[in-house]
Each structure stands twice: as structure tokens, then as C-alpha cells.
Amino acid sequence: MSPRSTVDLHLHSTASDGRLDPPALVRHVTAQGVRLMALTDHDTLDGLEAARSEALACGIQFVPGIELSADWEGRTIHVLGLALDPAAAALRTLVQGQKQLRAERAGRIAERLTEAGLPGAEILARVRGEGPLPTRTHFARALAELGHAPDVGGAFKRWLGRGRPAAISTGWPTLAAVTAVIAAAGGAPAIAHPLRYTLSAGQLRRLCNEFRAAGGRAVEVVTGGQGPADRERAISLAVRCQLAGSVGSDFHDPAVAWNPPGRLAKLPGSVRPVWADPPFPTVAHTYETA
Numbered sequence: 001m002s003p004r005s006t007v008d009l010h011l012h013s014t015a016s017d018g019r020l021d022p023p024a025l026v027r028h029v030t031a032q033g034v035r036l037m038a039l040t041d042h043d044t045l046d047g048l049e050a051a052r053s054e055a056l057a058c059g060i061q062f063v064p065g066i067e068l069s070a071d072w073e074g075r076t077i078h079v080l081g082l083a084l085d086p087a088a089a090a091l092r093t094l095v096q097g098q099k100q101l102r103a104e105r106a107g108r109i110a111e112r113l114t115e116a117g118l119p120g121a122e123i124l125a126r127v128r129g130e131g132p133l134p135t136r137t138h139f140a141r142a143l144a145e146l147g148h149a150p151d152v153g154g155a156f157k158r159w160l161g162r163g164r165p166a167a168i169s170t171g172w173p174t175l176a177a178v179t180a181v182i183a184a185a186g187g188a189p190a191i192a193h194p195l196r197y198t199l200s201a202g203q204l205r206r207l208c209n210e211f212r213a214a215g216g217r218a219v220e221v222v223t224g225g226q227g228p229a230d231r232e233r234a235i236s237l238a239v240r241c242q243l244a245g246s247v248g249s250d251f252h253d254p255a256v257a258w259n260p261p262g263r264l265a266k267l268p269g270s271v272r273p274v275w276a277d278p279p280f281p282t283v284a285h286t287y288e289t290a
């Protein structure tokens with residue numbers, strides 16, 4: 001077992017599909033031993049201010065972040081924007097567009113569910129009632145609560161996942177466009193959970209090389225629920241594509257056991273930490289460099 005990292009740069013709150021509100025999330029990760037965190041909600045900056053002030057109160061280092069949905073060759077890729085300026089104009093414009101796409105997509109998912117014989121309007125009302133930013137996670141929870149799936153995972157398998165009745169294409173902006181906006185906001189763009197896209201090794205290298213050419217800086221080398229083989233693949237990918245490495249649990253929910261914060265491995269010495277080279281604004285130069 002490698003030593004544990006005190007860094008977690010991939011976390012969700014109730015501003016998107018997490019279960020803890022931003023201050024509760026900060027207190028939770030602090031209690032689990034995290035000392036440098038980024039809040040990275042899907043396609044929104046709304047939780048950042050509350051999280052930042054709680055991090056100050058808890059005495060841990062905080063950088064603003066986001067997890068943006070992007071299109072690469074017809075697939076959805078998640079790009080983390082780390083240590084960015086939440087006030088940057090191009091970023092705010094992009095985020096407005098993402099929210100619009102999500103609102104429209106939620107309506108279309110509900111229509112598909114109705115066509116499949118489910119109470120789409122009731123499900124949509126529940127999703128909207130859960131918060132300002134509809135995600136498929138919210139649909140999965142509603143489907144499970146109303147008895148149309150055994151649990152959240154089952155709802156993705158039966159209704160929401162690839163090839164299922166309510167799977168629809170969203171028209172996200174391209175990977176290159178999203179990456180450029182993060183970089184223009186002073187942030188470090190990082191490919192989230194690279195092994196979760198079911199891409200071949202060759203496709204992954206092409207993705208990462210195109211990403212780097214567009215201004216991408218890092219790949220999430222250590223992520224929640226990752227096995228040792230995927231860890232090794234992610235390390236090789238970062239080294240081969242000359243990208244820095246990030247560490248993030250992708251934590252959403254204290255009731256879900258597979259990706260708790262504070263339990264991630266440290267980056268190996270062969271990978272440059274994205275937070276240290278060059279250092280994130282709030283991070284001391286000596287902070288966990290290996």
C-alpha cells in the first residue's frame with residue numbers, strides 16, 4: 001500500500017450531484033485528512049465561495065475548480081479545471097452555456113422516459129426539486145426512489161447509460177474549446193478519470209496528445225475506486241504524453257463506499273504533481289511534491 005495523499009482535487013457538492021453542501025463537504029474531507037482540496041462540481045461555479053470560506057475556517061488549502069463536460073469525437077470527456085479564476089469572463093460564459101444544455105437535456109431525458117412508459121413529468125419535477133443543476137445522477141436517484149430501478153447503478157444500466165432508452169447526445173462544446181477556456185481563466189486543465197471512457201490505449205494517447213496541444217496540463221493519475229492495473233496505465237499515460245498528474249477521489253456521497261476522500265495513494269515520483277509545477281496560488285512550494 002503506497003502512502004496516502006493529503007491532496008484531493010476532484011470533489012462534488014450539492015451545487016451539482018454531490019450529497020453534502022459545500023461547507024459540509026469541506027468539513028468532511030478535512031476530517032478525513034485532506035489538506036489541499038478543489039471543489040469540482042459539474043458545469044457550475046456556484047459552490048466555490050461557500051467552500052472557500054469554510055476551507056479557511058478549517059485551516060486547509062483550497063483551490064477553485066470545476067468539472068466540465070466536453071465532446072471528443074462524439075464521446076463525453078470530463079475536463080477538470082483546477083485553480084482557475086471563477087470570475088473569468090469566458091469561463092462564466094461557457095458555464096452559462098453548459099447550464100442551458102443541461103436544462104434542455106433534462107427535458108429530453110424526461111420525454112424519453114415518458115415514451116418508455118414511465119412518469120417522466122413526475123421524475124423531472126423531482127430532479128428539478130433536488131437542485132439547480134440537473135445531472136443524470138439526479139435522474140438515477142429519482143428512478144430508484146420511485147421504484148423504477150433497484151438503485152442508482154441499476155438506473156444507469158436500465159435507463160440512462162450508453163445505448164439505453166434515455167441516453168441522448170448533449171452537444172457539449174469540444175475538448176479543445178473547453179480546455180482553452182480553462183487555460184484562459186488561469187486554470188490547469190486535467191483529464192478526469194482517464195480509464196473510465198472505455199478508450200483503447202492508442203485512443204487514450206491520442207486524446208491526451210490532442211489535449212496537451214490545446215493547452216491541457218494534467219491527467220488524473222490517482223482517482224477513486226481505481227485498481228492497481230488502471231493506476232499503472234494512468235501513470236504510463238501521463239509519462240508518455242508529458243502531462244502532469246492529478247489526485248482526486250470523485251467523491252459524491254458519504255453513503256457510497258467506493259471512493260471516500262482521504263484514502264488516495266500519492267503520485268509516484270515519475271509524475272509531476274499538477275499542484276506543484278508551477279505551484280497553485282495557495283500552495284507552498286514544498287507541498288507534497290512526490
Ligand code: AMP
Pocket residue numbers: 017042069134135136137152153156157161252
Ligand atoms: P451527467 O454529467 O449529467 O451526464 O452525469 C454524469 C454523472 O453520473 C457522473 O459524474 C457520475 O456521478 C454519475 N454516473 C455516471 N455513470 C454512473 C454509473 N454507472 N453509476 C453511478 N453513477 C454514475
Ligand code: MN
Pocket residue numbers: 012017042135137252
Ligand atoms: Mn457526478
Ligand code: MN
Pocket residue numbers: 067078192193
Ligand atoms: Mn466525471
Ligand code: MN
Pocket residue numbers: 010012067192250
Ligand atoms: Mn466527478
